[in-house]
Amino acid sequence: MTLILKPVETYRDDFTFSNSAHAIARFPFPFPEDQYRYSVNIEPATSRDPGSVFEHWFDIDEHYRSEMAERARVLEQDPRRYLVMPHMQTASWDALQMFMEHLSNDYPALFSLTRAGDQWHWRNHVLGIDQHFTFGDPGTLPCEPLEFITRQVQGDIALLDQRDNDLFMDAGMVTSPADWSLAFDAGMSFKQWHTPVPMAHELGVFDRALKYLLNIQVDKPVRRLNWTLTINPRMDTSPETFHEWGHDRSTVTAENAGALVHLRVELQFMARLPRSNGLMFSIRTYLISLNELVTNPVWATRLHRVLRDLPDPIADYKGMTRYRQPLLAWLSQFDPHA
Numbered sequence: 001m002t003l004i005l006k007p008v009e010t011y012r013d014d015f016t017f018s019n020s021a022h023a024i025a026r027f028p029f030p031f032p033e034d035q036y037r038y039s040v041n042i043e044p045a046t047s048r049d050p051g052s053v054f055e056h057w058f059d060i061d062e063h064y065r066s067e068m069a070e071r072a073r074v075l076e077q078d079p080r081r082y083l084v085m086p087h088m089q090t091a092s093w094d095a096l097q098m099f100m101e102h103l104s105n106d107y108p109a110l111f112s113l114t115r116a117g118d119q120w121h122w123r124n125h126v127l128g129i130d131q132h133f134t135f136g137d138p139g140t141l142p143c144e145p146l147e148f149i150t151r152q153v154q155g156d157i158a159l160l161d162q163r164d165n166d167l168f169m170d171a172g173m174v175t176s177p178a179d180w181s182l183a184f185d186a187g188m189s190f191k192q193w194h195t196p197v198p199m200a201h202e203l204g205v206f207d208r209a210l211k212y213l214l215n216i217q218v219d220k221p222v223r224r225l226n227w228t229l230t231i232n233p234r235m236d237t238s239p240e241t242f243h244e245w246g247h248d249r250s251t252v253t254a255e256n257a258g259a260l261v262h263l264r265v266e267l268q269f270m271a272r273l274p275r276s277n278g279l280m281f282s283i284r285t286y287l288i289s290l291n292e293l294v295t296n297p298v299w300a301t302r303l304h305r306v307l308r309d310l311p312d313p314i315a316d317y318k319g320m321t322r323y324r325q326p327l328l329a330w331l332s333q334f335d336p337h338a
Contacts, residue, residue: 024295027288028053028265030225034305036314040209045223045269053267056106057221058099059284060154064126067154067176067235074175074236075151080183081175081238084146084159088171091159092146093136094273095280099149124152146171155267155284158182162277166190167213176235176285178228178264179319184239198313213270213279221271228318229327230264233287252323257330258291261323263303290331300334307331 045057053059075081084092100122104113114121118135129152133140141148150157150173159171167190174182185193190210197206216222230237231248252260267284294300307320308328315321332338 021295024288024292026052027286027293028225028267029263029293029296029299030227030265031302031306034302035309036306038205038314040205040212040224042209042212042222042224042270045221045271046219053284053286054223057102057269057271058106058153058155058282059267060103060107060110064154068127068152070235071151071173071175078240080240082147082150082173083182083186084144084171085161085187088146088159088161088276088278089138091161091171091273091276091278092144094275094278095157095159096145096149097135098271098273098280099153103153127152146173153282155282158281158283159273160190160279160281162214162279165214167210167279169193174238177238177283178230178266178285179237179239181239196317198317216270216272216279218272218274221269223267223269226266226268228264229320230262230287231260231323233262233289235285235287249319249322252326254326254329257323257327258294259289261290261327262287263290263293294331294334297334300331301336304328304331304335304338 045054048055053061100111100113100120103111110124110126112123112125115135118137120133120135122131122133123129131141131148138144143151146157146159156174156176157172158169158174160167161170162168169182169185169188172182172186174180180193190213191206194206212222231245231252234245234248237245248260265286265288267286269280269282269284271280272278273280290303293303307315307324308331310318312321315324320327
């Protein structure tokens, strides 16, 4: 199954935000105050904010075609970015149903779904997919159900099996991660795959988060924002491709930081899967260059203060130690009290 619709470079020319005020204002700026602190920061995802990235459970935007083509390219080069353990088949069908129902309801001009019992008809009008299949029968799809649907959804997807009062990363489609690897984390428990995060364990953040996630109910999803920095508008910053992008961190100067450095924000969405009792964990990534971000003076000042006062262990974990000083020098011009 091939969904590549056009040649795609590692940096896509249609990925950078336009200069329109609407496009920049839609960016999910993650800092509510001038200081960053670790917190669970989970909120119900049932609230709607029309026109924002929070309007629907799954956000589809102007980069849909290029991100789907990028996903297909990454999978062709490294099939390990997709994984489903045998016991996660029911969860995979759960996820397919959740995506198809919400995408067709929320974006009827782009997707449609009709059902007659277990006979389903799915149409993706953007990618030209027209698929009749029997729900529950993988032989009626061109590939496994989770692969079929996640090749058509923006963002990375992990399906977490819930057992023994814990969550385990036992399935997923992860082609645009921020410094982590599905192949490495597969089968790990919630705290195991969060082991590299500094300071949060001592603060009890993951104990509270796990307790919360284990009690998520069907049709009551939650969401949170996470962030890091990325050099160039690159989606795939996985350990597997570090040789392609790791050197970029040494190219940042006080003169070019605005063009090279991008704030990378993840809208993390977690929903209970009804048949399997697993948990869907989707990670929708948004990038904005700092040149674009500073057109909002409040954001510019706040980002300078957040990064200036960020504890060294967190700055190092987020990969910004090498270029932190030139970045702060560039940002300081937008902080009236710097």
